[in-house]
Amino acid sequence: MSRTAHARWTGLVAVAAIVAGACGNGGPTSDAGGAAGGTGSGTLRVSGSTTVNPVAADAAEVLRAKGMRITVDSQGGSAGGLAQLGAGQVEIAMSSKEVSDADKARFPDVDFVSTEIGQDAVGVILRREVADGGVTVLDKAQLQALFEGRVANWKELGGPDLAVFVYDKEPGRGTREVLDKYLYGKDVKAPPPPQSDNYAIVGGNEETRAKLESTPGSVGPLSTSFISGHPKLAALEVDGVAPTPATVKDGSYPMSRPLFLVTDGPPAGAAEKFIDYVLSAEGQKLVNRHGYLNRADLGLA
Amino acid sequence: MPVGTGLAAAAAGAALAALVAFLVIGVRSGPVDWAALVTSSVWDPARQHFGATAMLWGTVAVAVVALSLAAPLGWAAAIAIVELAPRRWRGVLRGGAELLAVVPSIVYGLIGIAYLRPFVANLAGVPGGDSLLAAGLVLAVMVLPTIVAVSADALEAVPAGHREAAAACGLTRTEVIRSAVLPSARRGMGAAALLALARALGETIAVFLLVGRADGRFPSSVGDVTQRLVRPGQTLTTKLNGPESVLAGTAGAHWAALCAIGLVLLAGVALLTVAGQRRAGRSDDGGAVAAAPGRRLALRRGAGRVERVGGAAPARVGRDRVLRVLLGAALGANLLLVAAVVLAVVGPAGAALHPSFWWSPSVGSSGGGIRDQLAGTVLLVAVAGAIAAPVGLGLGLVVAEYAGPRTARWLRSLTLTLGGVPSILLGLWGYWLFATRLGWGKSWLTGSIVLAMVVIPPITVSVAAALGALPAERREAALGLGLRRAQLVRSVLVPQAVPGLVTGLLLGLARAAGETAPLLFTAAVFSGAPTVPAGVRNAPVASLPTHIFTLAQDSAEPAARQAAWGAALALIVVATLLVLAAVPARRRLGARAA
Numbered sequence: 001m002s003r004t005a006h007a008r009w010t011g012l013v014a015v016a017a018i019v020a021g022a023c024g025n026g027g028p029t030s031d032a033g034g035a036a037g038g039t040g041s042g043t044l045r046v047s048g049s050t051t052v053n054p055v056a057a058d059a060a061e062v063l064r065a066k067g068m069r070i071t072v073d074s075q076g077g078s079a080g081g082l083a084q085l086g087a088g089q090v091e092i093a094m095s096s097k098e099v100s101d102a103d104k105a106r107f108p109d110v111d112f113v114s115t116e117i118g119q120d121a122v123g124v125i126l127r128r129e130v131a132d133g134g135v136t137v138l139d140k141a142q143l144q145a146l147f148e149g150r151v152a153n154w155k156e157l158g159g160p161d162l163a164v165f166v167y168d169k170e171p172g173r174g175t176r177e178v179l180d181k182y183l184y185g186k187d188v189k190a191p192p193p194p195q196s197d198n199y200a201i202v203g204g205n206e207e208t209r210a211k212l213e214s215t216p217g218s219v220g221p222l223s224t225s226f227i228s229g230h231p232k233l234a235a236l237e238v239d240g241v242a243p244t245p246a247t248v249k250d251g252s253y254p255m256s257r258p259l260f261l262v263t264d265g266p267p268a269g270a271a272e273k274f275i276d277y278v279l280s281a282e283g284q285k286l287v288n289r290h291g292y293l294n295r296a297d298l299g300l301a
Numbered sequence: 302m303p304v305g306t307g308l309a310a311a312a313a314g315a316a317l318a319a320l321v322a323f324l325v326i327g328v329r330s331g332p333v334d335w336a337a338l339v340t341s342s343v344w345d346p347a348r349q350h351f352g353a354t355a356m357l358w359g360t361v362a363v364a365v366v367a368l369s370l371a372a373p374l375g376w377a378a379a380i381a382i383v384e385l386a387p388r389r390w391r392g393v394l395r396g397g398a399e400l401l402a403v404v405p406s407i408v409y410g411l412i413g414i415a416y417l418r419p420f421v422a423n424l425a426g427v428p429g430g431d432s433l434l435a436a437g438l439v440l441a442v443m444v445l446p447t448i449v450a451v452s453a454d455a456l457e458a459v460p461a462g463h464r465e466a467a468a469a470c471g472l473t474r475t476e477v478i479r480s481a482v483l484p485s486a487r488r489g490m491g492a493a494a495l496l497a498l499a500r501a502l503g504e505t506i507a508v509f510l511l512v513g514r515a516d517g518r519f520p521s522s523v524g525d526v527t528q529r530l531v532r533p534g535q536t537l538t539t540k541l542n543g544p545e546s547v548l549a550g551t552a553g554a555h556w557a558a559l560c561a562i563g564l565v566l567l568a569g570v571a572l573l574t575v576a577g578q579r580r581a582g583r584s585d586d587g588g589a590v591a592a593a594p595g596r597r598l599a600l601r602r603g604a605g606r607v608e609r610v611g612g613a614a615p616a617r618v619g620r621d622r623v624l625r626v627l628l629g630a631a632l633g634a635n636l637l638l639v640a641a642v643v644l645a646v647v648g649p650a651g652a653a654l655h656p657s658f659w660w661s662p663s664v665g666s667s668g669g670g671i672r673d674q675l676a677g678t679v680l681l682v683a684v685a686g687a688i689a690a691p692v693g694l695g696l697g698l699v700v701a702e703y704a705g706p707r708t709a710r711w712l713r714s715l716t717l718t719l720g721g722v723p724s725i726l727l728g729l730w731g732y733w734l735f736a737t738r739l740g741w742g743k744s745w746l747t748g749s750i751v752l753a754m755v756v757i758p759p760i761t762v763s764v765a766a767a768l769g770a771l772p773a774e775r776r777e778a779a780l781g782l783g784l785r786r787a788q789l790v791r792s793v794l795v796p797q798a799v800p801g802l803v804t805g806l807l808l809g810l811a812r813a814a815g816e817t818a819p820l821l822f823t824a825a826v827f828s829g830a831p832t833v834p835a836g837v838r839n840a841p842v843a844s845l846p847t848h849i850f851t852l853a854q855d856s857a858e859p860a861a862r863q864a865a866w867g868a869a870l871a872l873i874v875v876a877t878l879l880v881l882a883a884v885p886a887r888r889r890l891g892a893r894a895a
Contacts, residue, residue, distance in 0.1 A: 045742070071828070071830055077544065080547045080548060083547055087550070089743070170514050170544060171545075171548075172544055197528065200428070200429065211429055214428070218428065
């Protein structure tokens with residue numbers, strides 16, 4: 001019988017400890033944020049593009065030190081962020097593409113307001129050995145052939161005798177949409193992924209860079225800011241224009257894109273503070289630090 | 302039936318009903334072309350065409366790879382442990398082989414990224430090595446402990462008399478196993494494979510990290526199968542875990558197609574789980590009688606051989622020796638795998654050896670420590686336990702005490718089905734119901750509720766087992782004293798159930814601590830969550846498994862890898878502590894049963 005009693009106490013203590021632990025860790029307290037215009041429990045939620053993410057993450061770190069509560073997440077890329085904004089799950093969507101008519105049609109009640117924080121170039125990034133072997137400039141038709149899996153060897157494009165391996169971004173990523181828009185125009189849907197074996201799909205920018213760096217003969221779309229300091233990778237000239245600050249600024253590089261922080265209605269409250277900080281001189285330095293052009297570079301500020 | 306117990310049972314029933322209802326509602330929210338879903342290989346959300354043969358193929362492929370490796374190895378290791386190893390080593394060897402089950406699937410994913418992807422890349426010359434094969438290989442390791450444990454249970458349930466009778470006929474050790482032991486244990490060992498298959502079909506995170514992001518395609522010919530195996534593809538679970546679930550919204554054709562995939566997955570896993578458990582259950586109670594004629598036959602066959610080949614004993618002894626070496630080698634391979642997994646994690650996890658890693662917050666994308674992740678995981682798991690303990694206990698009491706035999710069997714199947722539900726489906730359910738419908742956004746409480754669903758089944762099973770072991774005299778004595786049923790429950794059954802509750806709770810929590818898929822959409826963010834969340838709505842936390850997931854997926858930087866391994870070691874420590882804490886209660890259960 002004493003054994004049973006002992007067992008009972010052990011069990012009760014275990015359960016009690018767990019319950020106490022739960023309460024001590026902040027069990028259900030009052031929900032302050034429900035009425036405050038969807039700003040949650042005073043927490044500003046930011047989510048979306050992995051291209052914008054480094055800037056937002058740095059800004060959030062600075063503002064957190066000043067007492068703001070901010071979460072930054074990058075699930076699903078730009079489209080994921082916009083979908084979450086539309087569903088009221090975040091206050092700021094990071095987007096590396098403009099809000100499309102499809103996005104607006106999906107969330108008719110949401111007033112998407114985009115604030116441009118800088119610009120970036122989507123590069124067609126390939127391996128240094130391919131660039132050194134002679135592939136430095138490609139035009140639209142050649143890039144279409146490349147990304148539709150119709151080029152098997154870099155020879156066909158005047159490069160070295162090396163098999164081509166294409167990494168495309170998964171659907172919904174801002175980078176992918178910029179490339180598709182350039183290749184197929186604004187209103188044409190890109191063809192489904194090619195059924196070839198030298199083609200794979202990647203997600204975020206860091207993953208893309210890691211795959212490109214580890215695969216000989218590979219090519220993929222990636223923000224050019226992500227290749228600085230990575231000598232194995234090079235950016236192609238597209239239609240004869242190299243992605244440089246000057247060509248992005250004057251619009252001659254065809255795959256430049258604005259980077260946005262998107263809100264539902266004009267920014268207010270914590271979202272406004274956050275966006276104001278990113279637009280401030282200090283915040284704009286962060287944009288530069290991650291390799292993007294800031295508003296001053298673009299002549300916007 | 303007391304109100305509390307009834308409520309608990311109702312809560313568990315409602316949870317499973319809600320899960321099915323959510324998928325059905327999802328399917329009905331948009332047109333689903335079922336014919337296209339199971340015959341077309343084109344999955345193209347932009348054109349609203351949803352064919353899932355590529356995902357079905359991927360699912361079958363990884364499961365077949367996993368089972369074809371794990372089943373023979375696991376069976377052989379179980380035979381070696383139960384039939385060949387000295388009795389006093391049995392417990393240690395079983396424990397050792399089952400250590401693989403303590404490692405959370407996210408950590409297997411990490412191991413796969415570090416070792417199996419490069420292996421496949423070299424083997425087949427495929428860039429990156431993202432492939433169904435890599436996922437199948439890692440799954441083989443993950444389901445191995447299930448096969449060993451369930452098979453060893455089945456072997457141990459074979460009465461010693463069978464072995465003695467066969468040995469008395471002059472059979473060698475392996476001949477005894479083949480003719481006297483395996484015919485009785487075959488059912489249970491088959492069940493082990495079924496349960497492992499269910500586990501393989503439902504696994505999400507480890508597979509997700511290894512299969513790449515492309516949909517892959519159905520093999521065009523038999524010869525194409527190997528080509529497709531070494532290339533990226535999707536399974537049903539990884540499709541649901543991908544970005545599409547967030548992009549699809551929670552209604553419309555795309556969402557409906559995803560829910561349809563979920564239903565197919567749930568049906569398959571539930572079927573296998575229930576079939577496997579029924580088989581396993583029958584082999585150690587009713588099965589012995591049913592299988593008796595076959596066993597007699599096998600014995601006679603064995604005895605006949607003794608007479609026939611009596612003079613050629615050395616050949617039989619030689620064969621016996623070879624088979625024993627093979628069985629021993631399988632066990633050795635199993636234990637080597639355990640050692641390899643331990644080394645793979647501990648080796649690169651140097652960061653976790655610094656105390657500061659545990660107590661400092663993470664910085665930026667890969668720096669700092671894991672303080673908030675650890676706190677988040679402890680919070681999620683503790684609250685999940687607080688929710689699951691009463692519900693699991695109540696359900697266990699209903700199964701063992703209140704329900705009639707038929708209802709009890711039905712409830713048991715329900716519990717096991719809930720236990721087998723792929724965790725990504727739990728995650729999507731939480732995302733749909735709490736995050737979206739109730740407008741909680743990402744909330745630690747959703748995470749805890751979803752994790753509680755993972756913890757309830759082991760508690761219920763373990764409580765029902767503890768109550769089943771209650772000696773009839775104890776109950777009779779209590780009734781003889783004139784106790785009413787409620788008093789019987791309070792003063793006899795509940796004390797009897799407590800060690801079962803504690804065991805089930807801790808083992809369930811050990812699994813919950815490592816769950817990743819249910820948290821990604823419901824509760825966790827990568828950075829910025831406070832150490833202790835305030836409120837419920839929009840109150841995300843950081844957690845160890847999701848932290849590892851992000852680090853493992855996005856980054857190739859050595860610093861991020863290092864941080865991921867450190868967090869992986871921390872997660873294993875948490876899970877191991879929970880499992881070890883269950884040992885005393887488990888031992889007490891064993892002592893009482895004996």
